[in-house]
Structures are given as structure tokens and as C-alpha cells.
Amino acid sequence: MKDNKMMKRIATPSNTKAILAKHGFSMKKKFGQNFLIDQNVLSNIVSRSEVGPTTGVIEIGPGIGALTEHLAHHAKKVIAFEIDQTLQPILADTLGGYDNVTIIWQDILEADLAEIYAREFAECESVSVVANLPYYITTPILTKLIESRLPFKNLAVMMQKEVAQRLSAKPGTKEYGSLSIAMQLYADVSIILNVPKNVFIPAPNVDSAVVRLAMLDNPRVELADEETFFAITRGAFVQRRKTIQNNFNVLFQDKEYVISLLEQCGVSPQTRAEAIDLETFAKIANQVVLDGKKLV
Ligand code: SAM
DSSP: OOOGGGOOOTTSHHHHHHHHHHTTOOOOGGGTOOEEOOHHHHHHHHHHTTOOTTEEEEEEOOTTTHHHHHHHHHSSEEEEEOOOGGGHHHHHHHSTTOTTEEEEOSOGGGOOHHHHHHHHOTTOSEEEEEEEOOGGGHHHHHHHHHHTTOOOSEEEEEEEHHHHHHHHOOTTSTTOSHHHHHHHTTEEEEEEEEEOGGGEESOOSSOEEEEEEEEOSSOSSOOSOHHHHHHHHHHHTTTTTSBHHHHHHHHHSOHHHHHHHHHHTTOOTTOBGGGOOHHHHHHHHHHHHHHTOOOO
């Protein structure tokens, strides 16, 4: 943690343009490069991510260091993964003075997170992920972080607003689906900041939002088999407008079984998946495992 008065403010519009010009850097669409240029947005992300002097942070995609700088001032330690090696001279320039920041020049999807977690964060009280994500791989990154089963405190990540709404959606809404259920199984999910297009260079085509996933110590419900649970929740939403019975008929290819399963679990066959909460999906999945029923 450093004195805030010493902050360079890498990411004001004029500083960003000057840094890019100095290094002759042009943004790469293929890496989802949209850089933040608003100091208020940056400090709000950090404060609402609950990053403090004992927190270790993993950042994904530091870019020219806009968010990294704010994190370095508030966290104990920052480990940032960046795929684009051509940013090396820029980050050496912008973050050179920060001894609590390490850049790992690697695709986050290839990283051995367990090894890095064990090696880098022994002295931190908690570890969180804070990132303005490359939007083209939002779901694979979140899946990787969650499947790692590492004891992260928060995942505070900026993404396309529409995806943020799906992740945090409650039953009975049109955004609610298998992605909401998959994330809410492991975390309390909320949108902590809405972010307009005009605070990025270049401005993306879509609005953005920062989601905080406050990770639970254990999954929200007890599951006999997670694979079955995910297969069932995905299958339930394949045709959103159809009833749960119709979707399950396709999934199980056994109409009689579907009728008895739904009856046993107290779910009306005419219900649509979007009205079924996570606990009820867990009940259904556990019953399927108990029955030894195979999915098609
Ligand atoms: N954090 C910076 C900011 O807020 O201004 C940049 C955010 S930009 C949306 C996404 C960053 O992720 C870019 O720097 C990009 O090069 C990097 N990136 C893209 N794919 C990546 C990957 N697979 N692994 C690590 N970094 C990646």
C-alpha cells in the first residue's frame, strides 16, 4: 500500500493518449483492449471490491496499468496477468516504481493459479481478483477462477452489462438462466458499478458493469453430483419459452420419468425454468442421482 498523494494517475484521458503516443502503441481488438480513462471509475472499482492493506490481488489484463496503479495503492500485493507482450515497455514505464506489483506475461487461461496463489500470497490475509476483463473471454475466465476452488474472497470484474445482468439475475426475470445459477451456486453476486461507454479508449459498442462475486465458503446447496446439476440447469433453459416438462422430455427422453420426477420434487409440469430457484434445481438434480437416471 502506498500514499495516494503519490499516485501518477496513469489513466486520465490526456495521460493515456500521451503514453500511447510515446510508445507508438495501437490497441488490439483481438485482445479486447478498451482502456479505462476515468479516475473516479477506477477508485470506485477498488473501494467497492473491498481491497485493503492486507489483500492480495490478482488482476487480469493490466493494459497500460490504469487499474493496477489504483490497486497497488490500496492492496498489499498485486499479481497481474497480461497476454500482450508489446505492453512490456509501457508497463515498465508506468508501473516501474511499484515494488508490490508483479506482471506475469501469460494468457490467464493457461496460468497455474494454484501454484501462483501458494507462491505469492502466503502473507496476505485474503486474496481477491479485480479486473477490467477482456470481454471476449469473460465466461471462460470466470469458469476457470471458480473451478480452481481457490479460496478467493471477492471476484470484482468488469464485463459487458448484459452479461453482468445475467450473472446476478434472480428467478422470475428474463435475464435469469443457467449462467446465473452456475455463478450463484458459489457466490453472492451483485452489480457494484454501472459504467458508461465513454470512459474507455476506444469506446466499446456496449455498456459495462462491475460485478462482485462474494465467494461462499461452500456451495450454496449440497449436491450429490455437480455435473448432473449443471446438465439439468442447462437443459432446463434450452427452450426458455417452453415448460420444464417439455425441456426435460428432450433431456431425459422418458416422459413417464419426467412426470414422476417433477411430482416428487413438487414442481408443476407447466412451470418454466425461469421460475425455478437454485434450491429447487438442486432438489431435482439430487433426485435424479438418487434414481440413478442417465441423461441423454
Ligand atoms: N486494465 C486495463 C484498463 O482497465 O484500462 C485494460 C483492460 S482491457 C479491457 C483488457 C486487457 O486484458 C488488455 O490489456 C488485454 O491485452 C488483456 N488480455 C486479453 N486477453 C488476455 C488473456 N487471455 N490473458 C491475460 N490478459 C489478457
